[in-house]
Structures are given as C-alpha cells and as structure tokens.
Amino acid sequence: MDSREANLPADSNHDSNLYRSFNATTSSSSSSFTSSPPDFLRNVQAAFKRHRMMPQLNNLQPRRLVVPRQETSKSLIDSKKTDKSHDVSVKQRVQDSSAQTKNMMTVTTVNQEYASITPPFISGTPTEEGKFKSIDAQRGQPSFSCDCRSSNMVDFPCLKCGHVLLVDGPKKVQFALGNDPRSHGSDDHMDTRIGNLLTHMSSLALTEMECDVSNQLDGSTAPSHDANNQNFHDLDHQINPLRNFVHSEFGHHVTQSSLVGATSATTTLVNSASAPKLTSTTHNSRPQHNNFHAGNSFDSYQGVAHIDTGNPPKLLPKYSSKMLADQTPSAAVDSYPENKCELPRDHQGKEAGSCGMPKDPIPLTDKSTKGDLFAGDIIDLQSRRPISNDPISSVKSVPSKPEKVEKPASKKDASAARKRNYDPDLFFKVNGKLYQRLGKIGSGGSSEVHKVISQDCTIYALKKIKLKGRDYATAYGFCQEIEYLNKLKGKDHIIQLIDYEVTDKVLLKEVMSGSMSNKDGRVKEDGCIYMVLEYGEIDLAHMLSQKWRELDSSKSTIDENWLRFYWQQILLAVKTIHEERIVHSDLKPANFLLVRGSLKLIDFDANGNTIKCGRPSDIWSLGCILYQMVYGRTPFADYTTFWAKFKVITDPNYEIPYEPLSNLWLLDLIKKCLSWDRKERWTIPQLLQHPFLVPPIPPRVSNDHRNLIHLVADSCSEDPKAKMLCSQLQQLVSDPVPDIKSGSSITIDERCRLLDEMSKLCLQLKKRLEM
Numbered sequence: 159m160d161s162r163e164a165n166l167p168a169d170s171n172h173d174s175n176l177y178r179s180f181n182a183t184t185s186s187s188s189s190s191f192t193s194s195p196p197d198f199l200r201n202v203q204a205a206f207k208r209h210r211m212m213p214q215l216n217n218l219q220p221r222r223l224v225v226p227r228q229e230t231s232k233s234l235i236d237s238k239k240t241d242k243s244h245d246v247s248v249k250q251r252v253q254d255s256s257a258q259t260k261n262m263m264t265v266t267t268v269n270q271e272y273a274s275i276t277p278p279f280i281s282g283t284p285t286e287e288g289k290f291k292s293i294d295a296q297r298g299q300p301s302f303s304c305d306c307r308s309s310n311m312v313d314f315p316c317l318k319c320g321h322v323l324l325v326d327g328p329k330k331v332q333f334a335l336g337n338d339p340r341s342h343g344s345d346d347h348m349d350t351r352i353g354n355l356l357t358h359m360s361s362l363a364l365t366e367m368e369c370d371v372s373n374q375l376d377g378s379t380a381p382s383h384d385a386n387n388q389n390f391h392d393l394d395h396q397i398n399p400l401r402n403f404v405h406s407e408f409g410h411h412v413t414q415s416s417l418v419g420a421t422s423a424t425t426t427l428v429n430s431a432s433a434p435k436l437t438s439t440t441h442n443s444r445p446q447h448n449n450f451h452a453g454n455s456f457d458s459y460q461g462v463a464h465i466d467t468g469n470p471p472k473l474l475p476k477y478s479s480k481m482l483a484d485q486t487p488s489a490a491v492d493s494y495p496e497n498k499c500e501l502p503r504d505h506q507g508k509e510a511g512s513c514g515m516p517k518d519p520i521p522l523t524d525k526s527t528k529g530d531l532f533a534g535d536i537i538d539l540q541s542r543r544p545i546s547n548d549p550i551s552s553v554k555s556v557p558s559k560p561e562k563v564e565k566p567a568s569k570k571d572a573s574a575a576r577k578r579n580y581d582p583d584l585f586f587k588v589n590g591k592l593y594q595r596l597g598k599i600g601s602g603g604s605s606e607v608h609k610v611i612s613q614d615c616t617i618y619a620l621k622k623i624k625l626k627g628r629d630y631a632t633a634y635g636f637c638q639e640i641e642y643l644n645k646l647k648g649k650d651h652i653i654q655l656i657d658y659e660v661t662d663k664v665l666l667k668e669v670m671s672g673s674m675s676n677k678d679g680r681v682k683e684d685g686c687i688y689m690v691l692e693y694g695e696i697d698l699a700h701m702l703s704q705k706w707r708e709l710d711s712s713k714s715t716i717d718e719n720w721l722r723f724y725w726q727q728i729l730l731a732v733k734t735i736h737e738e739r740i741v742h743s744d745l746k747p748a749n750f751l752l753v754r755g756s757l758k759l760i761d762f763d764a765n766g767n768t769i770k771c772g773r774p775s776d777i778w779s780l781g782c783i784l785y786q787m788v789y790g791r792t793p794f795a796d797y798t799t800f801w802a803k804f805k806v807i808t809d810p811n812y813e814i815p816y817e818p819l820s821n822l823w824l825l826d827l828i829k830k831c832l833s834w835d836r837k838e839r840w841t842i843p844q845l846l847q848h849p850f851l852v853p854p855i856p857p858r859v860s861n862d863h864r865n866l867i868h869l870v871a872d873s874c875s876e877d878p879k880a881k882m883l884c885s886q887l888q889q890l891v892s893d894p895v896p897d898i899k900s901g902s903s904i905t906i907d908e909r910c911r912l913l914d915e916m917s918k919l920c921l922q923l924k925k926r927l928e929m
C-alpha cells in the first residue's frame with residue numbers, strides 16, 4: 159500500500175515548475191520504454207509470469223441487500239459458509255490469545271493471519287437519482303460495470319509498485335514512476351517498475367480469483383471471508399492504474415501516454431487510435447488463471463482517481479514538501495493500561511524483567527540517536543537533501559529471524575547468541591527493548607505483523623519488514639511509513655507508532671543523506687524494519703463480517719446508526735491524512751483497526767515506490783467501503799476475473815447497481831463517493847456534512863402561520879383566485895426552496911427574494927380580499 163501526498167492543492171506553481179523540470183529531464187533521458195501494444199503485451203505477460211503465488215483465500219460473496227429481497231441467492235449461502243470459517247478463525251484467535259495470556263512462555267504462531275482485504279477503489283458513475291438498477295438483474299450478466307464515465311480526469315492511485323498512472327482525459331495517459339530519481343536511473347529500471355506494477359495488478363487479480371475458488375474451501379484452512387474481500391478491494395483498488403494504462407494503450411480513444419520519471423522519465427507517445435484491443439490471451443499466461451471462475455466479486459476500492467487534464471502532475475510528498483520529522487521515539491508503553499498483563503518468568507527460567515523477559519544485557523541504543531530515523535532532521539523532500547543533525551551510526555542491528563530460528567552453528571554464532579541473551583524465537587528486540595512474541599496476527603505483501611508484549615506488559619503490534627534482497631529505493635519506501643507515522647503522531651484516528659528500528663545502517667545513512675548513491679543496489683544485509691505499533695483489536699473487515707453475520711441471523715437490515723458511527727470515524731481518519739497532504743491510496747476495511755472503540759487507519763507503506771494520486775482516489779475507495787458496509791458486497795462484486803473487472807471499471811457508461819435504500823440520503827452519499835468523475839466526488843469536509851451524517855431538520859411550519867393561511871383560505875373558498883394565492887403562500891411558507899437540499903443554507907439574496915415573493919403574495923391576497 160502506498161501512502162503519499164500528491165495531487166494536493168498546496169502549491170500548484172511549485173508543482174508545475176517541478177513537473178516542467180521533470181519533463182525537461184524526461185526529454186533528455188534515454189527512452190527505451192515503449193508503450194506500443196506489443197511491448198505492453200509483453201510486459202503484461204511478463205508481469206503475470208512474475209506474479210507471486212497468493213495464498214488461498216476465502217471467497218467474498220455478496221452478502222445481503224439492505225432492502226429485503228424475495229429470494230436468497232446462492233452467494234448468500236456461500237457467504238454464510240465463509241462466515242462460519244471466519245467464526246472459527248476469530249474464535250481460534252481469541253482462544254490463542256487467551257492461551258497466550260495463561261502461559262506467556264509458550265510462544266505460538268497464530269496462523270490466522272488477517273489477510274488484508276484491500277478495498278479497491280473505483281469511481282463509478284452514479285446512476286441517476288431514483289434510478290435503481292437491481293443487483294440481481296446484474297447477476298449472471300457477463301458485462302461489467304465501471305465508473306469510468308465520461309470523466310476527463312482519472313487518477314489512479316497506489317500500487318505498491320510505485321508507479322503512477324495518470325489518465326488525463328480520454329486522450330492522455332501519464333505514468334509518473336515515482337519521483338525518486340534513484341529509482342529511475344535507467345530505462346531498464348523503468349521497464350522493471352512497470353513490470354512490477356503489472357505484476358502487482360495481476361497478483362491482486364489472481365488473489366481475488368483465488369478467493370472465489372477458496373470460497374469452497376474448508377473455512378478452517380482459509381483466511382477470513384473479510385480477508386478475501388479485502389483482497390478484492392485491493393484488486394479493484396489497484397486495478398485502476400493498470401486499467402487506465404491498458405485502456406489508454408488500447409482503447410480507441412487513447413492517443414497518447416507519457417512516462418514521467420524524476421530523473422530519467424521517458425515520454426512515450428502512443429498513437430493508439432487504431433491499436434488492437436486487449437485480448438484475453440494477454441492475461442492467460444499463468445496457470446493460476448485456471449483457478450478463476452465466475453461467481454464471485456472483487457471490487458475496487460481505490461480505482462478512479464484522477465489527473466487534471468492539462469495540469470502537471472503534482473509531486474510526491476517526499477519531493478514536494480518539506481517534512482519536519484519530529485521523531486522522538488515514543489515510549490508510550492504506559493498509554494494503554496488495558497493492554498497490560500502479567501507475564502511469568504522467562505523461557506529460561508531465569509529471573510526476568512517485569513514481564514518475564516530476560517534482563518537485557520545489551521545497553522540501550524544511544525539516547526541521542528535511538529530509533530530516530532529522522533530525529534531532529536528537516537528533510538527537504540524536494541531537493542532530497544536532508545539536513546541531518548544526527549548520524550544514525552548507533553542504530554543497533556538486531557538479528558532478524560524468521561519464525562523459526564536456526565541454532566547457532568559456529569562458535570561465533572554461539573557467542574553472539576550468548577551475548578544476545580534472548581531467544582529470537584520468543585522475542586523481538588527493537589531499540590534495545592525486548593518484546594515477547596504472542597503470535598502472528600497478520601501479514602501483508604511485504605510484512606508480517608505480530609502481537610507482542612513489552613517489558614512493562616503492554617500489548618503492541620510489531621510490524622517486521624524484511625529488507626534483504628530489496629533494492630534501496632524500495633527499502634526507502636518502507637522507511638516512508640515511519641515518516642508518515644511520525645508525522646501523524648498524536649492524531650486520534652491514526653495508529654500510533656510507539657517505536658521503531660531500521661537495522662540496515664547503510665540504508666539509514668542513505669535515507670538520512672538523501673543521496674541514495676546505492677540506488678541500483680540491493681540491501682545486502684539481513685536488514686529489517688521493526689515498527690512497534692498500537693495494537694488494534696479487530697479490523698473493519700472482520701467487524702463487517704461479524705455485522706453481516708448478525709444481520710443474516712436476525713434477518714434485519716443494517717443499523718443506520720452503526721453505519722453513521724463508523725462511517726464518520728472512517729471519514730475523520732482520512733480527513734486527518736488529507737489535512738497532512740497524504741493520500742493513502744490503499745483504503746480498505748482491513749486498514750481500519752478498532753483501538754479502544756475508535757477506528758484507526760494503518761498501513762502507510764509506500765512499498766518502496768510512490769504513486770501519484772489524488773485525494774479523490776481515496777474518496778473513491780471510501781465509496782467502495784461504504785457500498786460494502788451498506789450492501790454487504792463491493793460495487794463490482796459481480797465481476798470475478800481481473801479483466802472482467804478491469805473492463806467494467808474502465809467503461810464510462812457502466813452504471814453501478816444500487817439496490818433501493820429506504821434512506822435516500824444514504825444512497826446519495828454512496829453515489830457522491832463513487833462518482834466516476836473525480837471532480838464530482840465530494841471531499842471529506844463535504845462528506846462529513848452530508849445529510850446522512852447530519853440529518854436535515856425537517857422544515858417546521860409554524861402552526862400559527864398555517865392556521866392563519868388556512869383561516870384566510872377558508873374564508874375565501876368561493877374565490878378561486880384568492881384560494882390559489884393562499885395555496886401559493888402556504889407552499890412558500892412550508893417549503894420555500896424545494897430545489898435546495900434540506901439543511902443547506904441559502905444565500906442572503908435568496909432569502910430576500912423569498913421574502914419579496916411572500917410580500918407580493920400577501921399584498922395580492924389582501925387586495926383580492928378587499929375587492
């Protein structure tokens with residue numbers, strides 16, 4: 159997932175200048191990247207070949223309709239199966255958790271990973287008010303829905319690959335492959351990055367497909383239903399860049415694409431008016447595709463972002479803004495007493511620390527440098543010239559190990575193990591502090607997350623990202639999550655970073671200096687990034703699963719107050735990052751964690767790459783999330799294959815199916831988020847004021863007025879003209895501005911006009927009665 163600031167309105171001139179600068183650079187760089195269809199097809203095929211195997215996931219089926227329907231679809235039955243498996247998973251987790259509490263010396267690996275469910279974003283064209291398209295009517299139809307309406311602006315957010323696909327109107331596609339010159343030093347690299355993008359997209363597609371397949375799996379062996387859904391979301395969310403790319407490359411209306419890199423961007427013109435359309439062979443190069451079958455959904459949570467036509471792409475955060483990183487390694491271990499518990503003695507039976515941890519013989523890292531990757535530094539992200547006042551030489555390197563640690567074979571290793579004085583099978587060490595493993599609670603594309611307990615008996619989540627073998631640009635991207643989390647420290651709806659450590663000193667130095675001299679190299683050391691985070695009890699994906707299970711059993715519909723409560727928190731979380739000029743670009747239910755009753759946003763990985771996307775892309779994702787909260791399925795759930803989804807999402811004429819809702823404001827709200835045209839999507843502040851959250855106060859007509867008008871009307875019942883005037887007056891009093899939404903304020907001019915109108919009616923009526 160990517161978190162980045164981009165497309166934000168801070169300094170358009172500045173961005174514009176930089177964009178020109180990029181283009182200048184671009185034009186001078188060599189350009190081996192070609193967007194010609196054959197090359198593209200090769201890239202796609204290569205991407206699929208490189209596609210990583212995804213774990214089998216349960217299927218996420220459409221759940222239920224808000225308005226009770228006559229028939230129960232098969233998918234509902236299937237989804238119940240999934241729910242059962244989810245139940246098992248949750249129960250298992252609870253049991254594991256409790257078992258861990260009972261015996262803290264028993265370290266278990268909990269295999270109930272919270273497979274992330276990434277809600278893909280797709281902005282869909284809202285259907286016209288009042289026009290409802292039955293979801294059922296859509297089922298079984300091979301066609302796809304898409305939100306790529308006639309919008310001229312589409313920006314596609316995040317991919318972990320760090321590519322930015324900018325669709326500028328129907329004619330122009332721009333790929334901004336990150337702004338990091340270090341990652342675009344060569345055309346080969348650029349091609350690779352594009353390949354990575356495609357790989358990632360295809361991986362997500364496969365994931366979703368496999369979710370369908372795994373719907374039939376035994377729940378005990380598959381991750382949660384929500385996790386699948388999340389992957390669907392991921393796919394839909396992240397399909398957009400590729401979708402736009404392909405659409406632009408092969409679509410009849412696409413005439414140009416350009417590749418924009420920071421230092422070696424390549425501009426490519428594609429005259430594709432007559433380019434061949436995509437064919438299915440393009441994506442059938444992998445055997446995994448055989449696993450795809452119809453009948454399931456995957457939806458895009460983050461799909462249609464936008465690019466201002468004619469506007470230069472904005473810079474990525476790290477280059478477009480200065481970041482003052484106040485990164486005091488927090489030691490907020492006492493912040494969450496409810497997470498505290500007592501631990502017994504350590505696994506060696508020695509007297510342990512307060513939580514049964516071995517006494518740490520290793521001195522803590524130098525206070526002056528401990529854990530502060532950017533401590534005290536002001537990093538000028540535009541110039542990539544950090545003003546560092548703090549060398550990072552003192553960052554300790556904790557031997558990172560996978561879940562199973564081999565016993566030291568050599569004397570040296572044995573000596574190191576003795577010095578370490580803790581068992582890495584049981585403990586993590588971050589900045590000199592030990593955290594006992596309580597089990598693995600999740601894993602993402604690049605990381606694994608463990609539940610841990612600190613020496614003062616506070617429960618945390620520890621995210622470990624292995625850097626070994628990764629290129630420096632990617633590793634740098636991972637470090638960006640730390641940047642973002644530090645920037646968002648103290649914010650209510652953002653998961654809090656308690657401490658962190660990057661073990662690769664070279665990488666740290668590179669990041670600190672901003673030089674990235676080793677940009678083409680890879681992290682050689684067995685380096686890791688450790689992040690100690692607030693612990694989230696459950697994510698929104700699981701909450702939704704539970705909620706729908708309850709609804710299914712009670713045959714009731716979604717509780718609007720429940721919806722309002724969590725929707726508002728979701729909005730507040732995204733508002734927080736948007737205010738900091740950060741676009742998350744990977745919003746999905748799994749990335750909202752419940753912490754002490756509040757939803758908090760997680761996962762700000764840039765995954766080594768940055769993708770330019772705008773805030774509207776996040777709104778699109780939110781629309782997909784809300785759609786799922788309301789309907790129990792994602793907007794494009796009927797389309798099960800990657801390309802099927804791709805097709806409908808990119809079809810500007812596709813109408814997202816909206817089942818009728820009793821609350822029309824809710825329907826309107828979803829449509830406001832899923833507008834295909836990003837310009838029509840509402841902003842977070844607008845959404846927070848939407849009548850669904852802030853219900854309008856029904857216009858209250860004074861009984862006196864009504865009585866007076868009635869009185870007058872009764873008195874002139876024989877006079878049709880007077881009666882009509884009375885009727886008009888009453889209408890004006892009771893509903894002065896029918897075309898203006900309730901709750902909306904009207905202008906002073908409008909008020910004066912209404913008063914004038916009322917006066918005129920009164921005068922006319924008076925004259926009429928005097929006749």
Ligand SMILES: Nc1ncnc2c1ncn2[C@@H]1O[C@H](COP(=O)(O)OP(=O)(O)OP(=O)(O)O)[C@@H](O)[C@H]1O
Nearest residue numbers: 159272274600601602603604605607619693694761
């Ligand atoms: N602070 C936390 N508390 C509890 N669980 C967490 C926490 N952070 C992450 N997790 C769990 O771990 C999973 C993976 O975390 P995260 O999304 O940050 O990793 P990632 O590698 O960035 O994943 P992705 O592939 O989605 O980008 C999450 O979906 C969640 O279930």
